[in-house]
Amino acid sequence: MSVQTSKEVIRGRLARVRENVAAALERSGRDREAVRVLVASKYYAPDQILALAEAGVELVGENRAEDLVSKQEHFGDRFEWHFIGHLQRRKAKVVVPRVTLIHSVDSVRLIEELAARAPEEGTEVLVQVNVGGEESKYGVPAGQVEALLEAAAATGGRVLARGFMTLAPLADDPEDVRYIFAKLRTIRDRLRKSWSPHFDLSELSMGMSGDYEVAVEEGATLVRIGRMLIEEDGPVRRKDGS
Numbered sequence: 062m063s064v065q066t067s068k069e070v071i072r073g074r075l076a077r078v079r080e081n082v083a084a085a086l087e088r089s090g091r092d093r094e095a096v097r098v099l100v101a102s103k104y105y106a107p108d109q110i111l112a113l114a115e116a117g118v119e120l121v122g123e124n125r126a127e128d129l130v131s132k133q134e135h136f137g138d139r140f141e142w143h144f145i146g147h148l149q150r151r152k153a154k155v156v157v158p159r160v161t162l163i164h165s166v167d168s169v170r171l172i173e174e175l176a177a178r179a180p181e182e183g184t185e186v187l188v189q190v191n192v193g194g195e196e197s198k199y200g201v202p203a204g205q206v207e208a209l210l211e212a213a214a215a216t217g218g219r220v221l222a223r224g225f226m227t228l229a230p231l232a233d234d235p236e237d238v239r240y241i242f243a244k245l246r247t248i249r250d251r252l253r254k255s256w257s258p259h260f261d262l263s264e265l266s267m268g269m270s271g272d273y274e275v276a277v278e279e280g281a282t283l284v285r286i287g288r289m290l291i292e293e294d295g296p297v298r299r300k301d302g303s
């Protein structure tokens with residue numbers, strides 16, 4: 062999927078997202094700098110990436126290894142890059158040297174592969190958690206999170222866990238998915254202390270165009286914004302109205 066959106070539209074939309082994030086932080090009594098806005102670059106073709114930079118976007122997240130490569134050829138050095146899509150083990154080699162954070166680590170075997178590909182100083186990752194159960198295809202159930210942290214710890218600093226990521230199910234009313242974000246924060250809070258000798262598990266990547274304000278209220282440190290920047294009237298609801 063790709064769209065043509067002017068940098069003025071993107072800039073205006075981004076400003077609105079930042080204002081809404083700031084208001085959500087204030088409402089929840091959190092620090093003004095506590096959230097970074099990541100823009101999902103999957104909606105943009107490689108030759109449209111410059112518009113994002115010109116609109117003031119600093120942090121982008123790509124879903125596919127091939128797209129990451131082709132987009133970084135176009136003004137790749139204008140951004141910090143994260144990887145947010147499902148990562149296949151055979152793509153780890155391509156992705157690791159190109160990004161500063163992988164949001165979507167969901168298996169012990171992937172962790173082992175990342176360890177083999179990581180530079181000396183290690184590669185930073187989030188564990189993707191399937192908080193909502195069967196509704197989402199990817200991510201580990203809450204009960205398996207510690208097994209992944211143990212696998213990361215066993216890499217001797219090659220794979221550095223920095224926190225957790227989740228994808229909430231699509232909902233018309235973001236209040237319907239608030240419990241998902243609250244639950245991920247509870248998981249993080251529970252594990253943070255016991256794991257502090259190994260990892261600083263401070264990051265919570267949660268919230269997209271339709272639900273980022275609720276996610277910020279529940280403790281997000283990274284929100285991943287896509288559609289909101291390209292549509293004139295905010296995110297589209299499902300067409301059937303369900």
Ligand SMILES: *Cc1c(COP(=O)(O)O)cnc(C)c1O
Nearest residue numbers: 101145269270285286287288289
């Ligand atoms: C596309 C995507 C987003 C952005 O979603 P929008 O609903 O377009 O804001 C966030 N996270 C991931 C993993 C994505 O693939």
